[in-house]
Amino acid sequence: MSENGALPHRGKVLTVDTMNANVKKVDYAVRGPIVQRAVQIEKELKEGVKKPFKEVIKANIGDAHAMGQRPITFFRQVMALCTYPQLLDDNKFPEDAKNRARRILQACGGNSIGAYTTSQGIDCVRHDVANYIQRRDGGIPSDPDNIYLTTGASDGIVTILKLLTAGEGRTRTGVMISIPQYPLYSASIAELGAVQVNYYLNEEKCWSLDISELQRSLQAAREHCNPRVLCIINPGNPTGQVQSRQCIEDVIRFAAKENLFLMADEVYQDNVYAEGCEFHSFKKVLFEMGPEYSRTVELASFHSTSKCYMGECGFRGGYMEVINMDPEVKAQLTKLVSVRLCPPAPGQALMDLVVNSPQPGEPSYQSFMKERTAVLSALAEKAKLTEEILNTVPGISCNPVQGAMYSFPRITMPERAINEAKAKGQAPDMFYCMKLLEDTGICLVPGSGFGQRDGTYHFRMTILPPTDKLKIMLNKLKEFHQTFTQQYA
Amino acid sequence: MSENGALPHRGKVLTVDTMNANVKKVDYAVRGPIVQRAVQIEKELKEGVKKPFKEVIKANIGDAHAMGQRPITFFRQVMALCTYPQLLDDNKFPEDAKNRARRILQACGGNSIGAYTTSQGIDCVRHDVANYIQRRDGGIPSDPDNIYLTTGASDGIVTILKLLTAGEGRTRTGVMISIPQYPLYSASIAELGAVQVNYYLNEEKCWSLDISELQRSLQAAREHCNPRVLCIINPGNPTGQVQSRQCIEDVIRFAAKENLFLMADEVYQDNVYAEGCEFHSFKKVLFEMGPEYSRTVELASFHSTSKCYMGECGFRGGYMEVINMDPEVKAQLTKLVSVRLCPPAPGQALMDLVVNSPQPGEPSYQSFMKERTAVLSALAEKAKLTEEILNTVPGISCNPVQGAMYSFPRITMPERAINEAKAKGQAPDMFYCMKLLEDTGICLVPGSGFGQRDGTYHFRMTILPPTDKLKIMLNKLKEFHQTFTQQYA
Numbered sequence: 001m002s003e004n005g006a007l008p009h010r011g012k013v014l015t016v017d018t019m020n021a022n023v024k025k026v027d028y029a030v031r032g033p034i035v036q037r038a039v040q041i042e043k044e045l046k047e048g049v050k051k052p053f054k055e056v057i058k059a060n061i062g063d064a065h066a067m068g069q070r071p072i073t074f075f076r077q078v079m080a081l082c083t084y085p086q087l088l089d090d091n092k093f094p095e096d097a098k099n100r101a102r103r104i105l106q107a108c109g110g111n112s113i114g115a116y117t118t119s120q121g122i123d124c125v126r127h128d129v130a131n132y133i134q135r136r137d138g139g140i141p142s143d144p145d146n147i148y149l150t151t152g153a154s155d156g157i158v159t160i161l162k163l164l165t166a167g168e169g170r171t172r173t174g175v176m177i178s179i180p181q182y183p184l185y186s187a188s189i190a191e192l193g194a195v196q197v198n199y200y201l202n203e204e205k206c207w208s209l210d211i212s213e214l215q216r217s218l219q220a221a222r223e224h225c226n227p228r229v230l231c232i233i234n235p236g237n238p239t240g241q242v243q244s245r246q247c248i249e250d251v252i253r254f255a256a257k258e259n260l261f262l263m264a265d266e267v268y269q270d271n272v273y274a275e276g277c278e279f280h281s282f283k284k285v286l287f288e289m290g291p292e293y294s295r296t297v298e299l300a301s302f303h304s305t306s307k308c309y310m311g312e313c314g315f316r317g318g319y320m321e322v323i324n325m326d327p328e329v330k331a332q333l334t335k336l337v338s339v340r341l342c343p344p345a346p347g348q349a350l351m352d353l354v355v356n357s358p359q360p361g362e363p364s365y366q367s368f369m370k371e372r373t374a375v376l377s378a379l380a381e382k383a384k385l386t387e388e389i390l391n392t393v394p395g396i397s398c399n400p401v402q403g404a405m406y407s408f409p410r411i412t413m414p415e416r417a418i419n420e421a422k423a424k425g426q427a428p429d430m431f432y433c434m435k436l437l438e439d440t441g442i443c444l445v446p447g448s449g450f451g452q453r454d455g456t457y458h459f460r461m462t463i464l465p466p467t468d469k470l471k472i473m474l475n476k477l478k479e480f481h482q483t484f485t486q487q488y489a
Numbered sequence: 490m491s492e493n494g495a496l497p498h499r500g501k502v503l504t505v506d507t508m509n510a511n512v513k514k515v516d517y518a519v520r521g522p523i524v525q526r527a528v529q530i531e532k533e534l535k536e537g538v539k540k541p542f543k544e545v546i547k548a549n550i551g552d553a554h555a556m557g558q559r560p561i562t563f564f565r566q567v568m569a570l571c572t573y574p575q576l577l578d579d580n581k582f583p584e585d586a587k588n589r590a591r592r593i594l595q596a597c598g599g600n601s602i603g604a605y606t607t608s609q610g611i612d613c614v615r616h617d618v619a620n621y622i623q624r625r626d627g628g629i630p631s632d633p634d635n636i637y638l639t640t641g642a643s644d645g646i647v648t649i650l651k652l653l654t655a656g657e658g659r660t661r662t663g664v665m666i667s668i669p670q671y672p673l674y675s676a677s678i679a680e681l682g683a684v685q686v687n688y689y690l691n692e693e694k695c696w697s698l699d700i701s702e703l704q705r706s707l708q709a710a711r712e713h714c715n716p717r718v719l720c721i722i723n724p725g726n727p728t729g730q731v732q733s734r735q736c737i738e739d740v741i742r743f744a745a746k747e748n749l750f751l752m753a754d755e756v757y758q759d760n761v762y763a764e765g766c767e768f769h770s771f772k773k774v775l776f777e778m779g780p781e782y783s784r785t786v787e788l789a790s791f792h793s794t795s796k797c798y799m800g801e802c803g804f805r806g807g808y809m810e811v812i813n814m815d816p817e818v819k820a821q822l823t824k825l826v827s828v829r830l831c832p833p834a835p836g837q838a839l840m841d842l843v844v845n846s847p848q849p850g851e852p853s854y855q856s857f858m859k860e861r862t863a864v865l866s867a868l869a870e871k872a873k874l875t876e877e878i879l880n881t882v883p884g885i886s887c888n889p890v891q892g893a894m895y896s897f898p899r900i901t902m903p904e905r906a907i908n909e910a911k912a913k914g915q916a917p918d919m920f921y922c923m924k925l926l927e928d929t930g931i932c933l934v935p936g937s938g939f940g941q942r943d944g945t946y947h948f949r950m951t952i953l954p955p956t957d958k959l960k961i962m963l964n965k966l967k968e969f970h971q972t973f974t975q976q977y978a
Contacts, residue, residue: 018655018717115555162509165509314605345805
């Protein structure tokens with residue numbers, strides 16, 4: 001204090017100049033400026049501001065329920081029973097739902113889903129996850145001790161990246177990620193101060209992964225950092241491709257040869273639509289390649305309750321399986337996750353239902369399968385529809401949406417539009433998407449938020465809106481693109 | 490591959506030598522070796538191994554439901570309704586529960602708790618939090634834009650520490666934490682590579698906080714780092730003290746003078762038992778000190794669904810309020826939390842119920858208040874009981890448990906026991922707690938896990954077991970301490 005009792009003028013302790021520099025480098029386009037503007041526009045619409053559209057259609061994020069998809073009844077029944085066990089006496093709930101709930105509650109401290117769980121996740125859930133993986137992968141064993149439940153897949157991915165980040169300068173950990181990528185990766189790499197190493201997917205070959213490109217990228221990276229991790233998203237986000245078994249084998253061979261830790265983001269494992277495409281887990285292919293690989297290659301794979309046919313994003317459920325992780329590192333991992341106590345117990349319970357869904361003969365089996373199939377067939381139909389309609393637009397070219405929930409079409413932008421964007425300091429596809437939002441209410445994410453080859457422009461669009469709305473949206477988009485092209489011709 | 494097709498022998502990519510060095514430094518005693526051994530012992534008991542006790546009593550962690558506390562009925566009714574909205578037609582649920590559920594669902598994408606929420610948290614929940622804070626603090630305004638919902642309080646605390654961590658070497662951010670402390674702080678500081686700056690609480694004065702000690706600690710720290718943050722836990726964990734209004738005012742004045750960002754961990758705000766003690770929020774005191782302080786001092790305060798009378802740890806609900814945060818930094822904070830998409834929606838909904846609980850006149854008010862009061866009175870009784878019984882043991886001395894859920898008594902250890910522990914490479918109180926666990930099944934956390942003055946020994950014990958069990962436990966502990974003291978005399 002000064003003598004007259006007034007505090008001396010003090011600046012802020014925490015300013016952009018004195019804050020964590022890595023955090024400043026973080027970017028997350030899926031919830032970036034376009035989405036913030038979309039939220040504003042929604043408010044303006046509510047306040048009666050006149051717009052050339054009546055509602056904002058949010059095709060920016062893989063949020064199925066927000067786009068009208070209904071939750072799976074069985075899952076919600078079990079979750080309600082776990083939450084309010086008095087309902088176990090209610091005969092409106094099917095017996096299999098009650099059995100699942102009783103089993104989960106018995107595994108909870110004090111039989112309450114409100115108790116902390118062990119940090120690695122509820123024991124019986126981890127066992128169920130391991131059994132699921134084993135069934136999925138044709139009998140290849142999975143060890144519950146290798147399963148860690150997580151707060152959505154994002155949490156697991158960041159945790160593994162955190163373990164792997166070390167060194168300084170030229171020895172700093174490099175993380176190889178596909179371009180286009182899901183920006184959780186670039187954001188986490190920036191936050192951790194690791195080095196982002198880009199490898200480009202081959203748009204001309206339906207966003208496939210070429211080993212020669214991996215090789216190029218790795219060699220270039222070795223000049224300035226220590227690339228130790230290779231991240232793969234399959235089925236792909238934002239690009240919607242499904243990798244062939246051969247490709248996965250090649251990637252694993254490459255990782256083995258080059259001493260890379262593999263991270264396989266497989267949250268869209270049930271979202272495969274295209275004929276001839278099939279989901280192959282990295283774990284399965286690794287083990288089919290024989291002990292030379294299955295006993296050496298380090299792999300972490302990730303799954304979640306947020307995608308597939310469930311779309312239960314809000315519960316933040318997920319798991320990861322770690323393979324060939326050094327036991328001492330595993331102990332460090334277990335210690336690290338214990339600091340945050342545990343993943344949300346409701347998310348863990350929901351993850352359990354996903355891996356331990358109703359079986360033939362159980363009362364809820366038929367209705368569960370019906371609901372599941374309905375969601376997945378609708379998605380398959382919308383994947384096709386999206387590709388078809390977009391490809392009728394001159395100046396838009398869209399690869400088949402083989403899987404996941406997104407199309408990532410390439411757009412041809414007139415030179416004048418590119419220049420106007422640059423004059424504004426905007427990425428040209430940001431400029432495009434912002435104009436699209438203002439003119440039509442359609443909210444997409446510009447390709448620049450995911451990364452793309454220089455001089456190419458894209459957007460990511462989810463295929464989640466209900467079919468009628470999707471059709472309207474695609475046609476509006478078509479019209480917009482034509483007008484835009486004329487306007488800037 | 491070598492020419493015969495075999496892979497060259499490759500070491501692990503990720504080993505303790507090549508992993509993130511900061512992660513290795515992380516320690517989290519609340520789930521450390523004692524707890525791991527307790528879990529093992531429970532398994533052994535199940536397998537029929539003979540022990541001098543029949544069950545493990547876990548008094549190591551503030552996990553109320555695991556110790557038999559029942560969830561608040563109203564909260565679980567609303568959560569069940571949000572989870573399975575078909576129940577809204579069920580007349581077994583009270584109208585106020587239904588209204589709360591409808592309101593929350595209306596604020597969710599697609600009216601589903603399975604949708605992502607905005608990253609900062611559901612709008613109406615943040616408004617309810619702001620209203621709660623305003624009521625709690627006698628009308629001092631709270632702005633919903635300053636509220637961030639979090640995945641438990643831990644998440645918020647780590648996020649703010651992350652923003653604040655910057656600089657290298659002598660300019661590296663120093664974080665002042667009380668000793669004893671809750672090890673989330675030391676663990677996060679280690680993980681972020683910030684510098685832990687200890688200030689000691691005054692055990693002789695009931696774990697109070699002396700400004701002279703803050704001054705000493707700060708001056709010493711300025712020799713080797715840049716102390717920018719002062720963390721306070723009130724009511725205290727692990728020490729159970731409740732700070733006086735005067736003390737809080739002094740701390741705020743100190744922070745203002747020394748340019749420190751204040752972090753107030755107030756998750757035990759309803760857990761105040763001792764006569765003459767009262768909870769004062771840092772926010773309230775700050776604003777009562779006048780604009781000179783209320784317009785300048787940067788403060789983040791934290792709350793959670795896990796403690797108080799709710800004990801809903803598994804839901805991982807929480808919020809933080811940031812005061813006087815630089816708007817540009819706030820934008821960075823909002824961006825940073827968006828990378829993880831959103832806190833768990835069920836945890837957000839539960840947080841809403843905590844800040845928007847049944848009001849007089851609503852159908853659930855009476856039963857809610859009855860349940861709430863029962864939990865808090867039982868805790869008050871157990872706080873007193875714990876202090877009383879422990880203080881009858883020669884060689885144990887226990888400060889009053891004024892608040893929170895823990896006692897942190899000091900134990901006198903015989904020289905021979907200290908030497909034996911040291912010979913084993915164990916902290917003496919770790920040796921004591923391990924022996925206690927093996928002999929009696931009581932699971933406590935050694936004081937060394939929280940920090941203590943050199944040459945003093947403590948343990949942390951929750952007051953959560955049901956009263957009968959708590960009495961048995963305390964008497965067993967008494968007996969153990971006497972035997973231990975004789976054995977090592």
